[in-house]
Amino acid sequence: MASHNGRVPTDDAHERASEPPDWIGPDRRAVPLGSEPDYRFTLANERTFLAWIRTALALAAGGLGALNLIENFYGQEIVGFLLLGLSATAAVNAYRRWRSVELAMRLEQPLPNSRLPMIVALGTTVIGLAVAVLFALGEW
Amino acid sequence: MTEPTPGRGRRPRSERRRRRIRNRPERRFDDGLQHERTALAWERTAISGVVAGAVLVRAANAEGLSVFVLVGLLQIAIAGGVLLWASLHYEELHGVLRRGDSVVHPHATRLVGVTTIGFTFAAVGFAVVTGVGQLLA
Numbered sequence: 001m002a003s004h005n006g007r008v009p010t011d012d013a014h015e016r017a018s019e020p021p022d023w024i025g026p027d028r029r030a031v032p033l034g035s036e037p038d039y040r041f042t043l044a045n046e047r048t049f050l051a052w053i054r055t056a057l058a059l060a061a062g063g064l065g066a067l068n069l070i071e072n073f074y075g076q077e078i079v080g081f082l083l084l085g086l087s088a089t090a091a092v093n094a095y096r097r098w099r100s101v102e103l104a105m106r107l108e109q110p111l112p113n114s115r116l117p118m119i120v121a122l123g124t125t126v127i128g129l130a131v132a133v134l135f136a137l138g139e140w
Numbered sequence: 141m142t143e144p145t146p147g148r149g150r151r152p153r154s155e156r157r158r159r160r161i162r163n164r165p166e167r168r169f170d171d172g173l174q175h176e177r178t179a180l181a182w183e184r185t186a187i188s189g190v191v192a193g194a195v196l197v198r199a200a201n202a203e204g205l206s207v208f209v210l211v212g213l214l215q216i217a218i219a220g221g222v223l224l225w226a227s228l229h230y231e232e233l234h235g236v237l238r239r240g241d242s243v244v245h246p247h248a249t250r251l252v253g254v255t256t257i258g259f260t261f262a263a264v265g266f267a268v269v270t271g272v273g274q275l276l277a
Contacts, residue, residue, distance in 0.1 A: 039243040043178040049249060050181040053256050057185075057192040060263045064192075067267055068199035077271055084267050088260040095253030102244065 034106030045101050052094030055120065059087035075134040079127060086123040090116065175230065175243070182226035185252065189219025189259075196263060203270050211262045218255050222248070 036042075063083030066076050073079075093116040100112045193215030200208030225248065236243055 040172065040174045042244045043174045046245065046249060047178050047181040049253070050178075050185040053252060054185050054188045056256055056260055057188040060260050061188075061192045061195045063267065064195045064199045064263055067270060068202055069195075077267075077274075081264075081267055081271070084260065084264045088257070088264055091253070091256045091260045095250075095257065098249060098253070102246075 034103070034108070037105040041105055042102070045098060045105070048101075049094055049098035052090055052097070052116070056087045056091035056094060059083050059090060059124075063087060072138075073134070074138045075130070079131055079134070082123070082127050082130070086120065086127070089123075090120055093119075175234070179226055179230035182229075182248075183223055186219045186223035186226060189222065189252075189256070190216050192259065193219060196259075196266065200266060203266075203273075205266065205269060208262065208266045208269075211259070215255065215259045218251070222252060 060083075063080045063086075066073075066083060067080035070076050093114065097112075097114050097116060103109075104111050193212045196212035196215065197209050198212075200206070200212060229245075
């Protein structure tokens with residue numbers, strides 16, 4: 001397995017990798033920046049980003065459902081707000097994380113840390129517990 | 141890789157199939173089917189986007205908030221476009237990999253990222269508007 005800045009070990013793919021590839025630079029325009037990482041890592045980063053985007057969309061759908069589709073559930077507004085807030089947080093950080101990881105790979109720097117997994121894990125745990133408590137209170 | 145022969149589309153189906161099989165690469169160039177998994181991830185994400193947009197359309201329609209219905213419809217349209225692009229781009233990615241070009245999609249990723257950020261903020265806005273409406277009622 002090549003390192004994350006290694007070259008593709010098959011065929012003549014990435015023969016042109018010595019040319020700087022286009023990338024969205026600090027001024028938000030496509031500019032040559034760093035060197036092209038192994039395409040497998042680029043695609044893995046992209047899939048991770050897409051998984052976070054799906055998480056954000058699922059949280060948004062859950063929040064909208066809590067607000068609008070559930071009936072006779074005390075506290076549904078709070079649950080809906082919390083889910084939608086978590087969804088927006090996940091969406092914003094998913095994009096920032098994808099960009100910073102791609103930049104780090106291009107510039108051959110260590111991958112950045114992210115608090116997003118912790119935030120989403122804690123958030124869903126707290127919201128799940130809150131739903132359980134509210135449901136118990138509503139039944140009682 | 142298919143040859144850029146003029147009138148390629150008019151060949152009989154059986155011949156086109158034979159040509160496709162003959163033109164398959166002999167060496168493995170996509171370890172772990174990376175591009176296929178990535179294309180599937182794009183398609184899953186696009187389908188999730190359509191579903192989330194539909195939920196917003198339904199919720200906003202129930203509340204009679206046509207602006208948010210439009211936002212939901214826009215989300216469905218963009219996610220549908222991404223679904224179409226992902227399916228078409230999957231074929232092209234073979235060519236990209238063989239040519240050794242960059243496989244990163246900064247523009248598509250930025251579009252999906254910005255669209256999802258906008259959608260989630262619109263959903264928060266919807267929640268605020270309905271919450272304020274309920275307080276005033």
